[in-house]
Amino acid sequence: KAGVTQTPRYLIKTRGQQVTLSCSPISGHRSVSWYQQTPGQGLQFLFEYFSETQRNKGNFPGRFSGRQFSNSRSEMNVSTLELGDSALYLCASSLSGVRGNEQFFGPGTRLTVL
């Protein structure tokens, strides 16, 4: 079975631009979660989608948004980029997104904002 894939792997943007990151979960997984990883803040939960619905959201500004498609693929969008948005964005998928389900992580998208 193919693992979680994320595209693109690397992105360079400038302040004020917007960006869209994509995540394809493991086949059969219906839950997709997004995390931001930075040296200062560590790993922080952004949001979780299940069956095309946002089920849980972290403490991030409204510039961060996401969606999930009927095939469970997910995208996250960051508008009006700030320097502080530079980070590794990790996507994780699980079967049903309930507590105890193992989450499988993708390789991440490294976003650099100049």
Next chain:
Amino acid sequence: AQTVTQSQPEMSVQEAETVTLSCTYDTSESDYYLFWYKQPPSRQMILVIRQEAYKQQNATENRFSVNFQKAAKSFSLKISDSQLGDAAMYFCASQTGANSKLTFGKGITLSVRP
């Protein structure tokens, strides 16, 4: 709010020796899961071991075992017979409530000396 604390930023171990990574957590929930994740330099996060709070027996996965002290809210990871491939960043994480959101500690960088 859930918190996970990893107070040691770095540790080093001699190959073939045993090392213990510390983690404490705080939650008001009675049912929860605890995890250790490994993030090698390639950045793909993988699950090392999982422990359900209701299970008194400490989880074990080959060379990896945990010491789960529920009353003390402590969850340490023991790596026996350390190998060069164990060098990575290790994150302790908790999962509470009905969903799959993970709350991570800051992580610890483990180096293995040949």
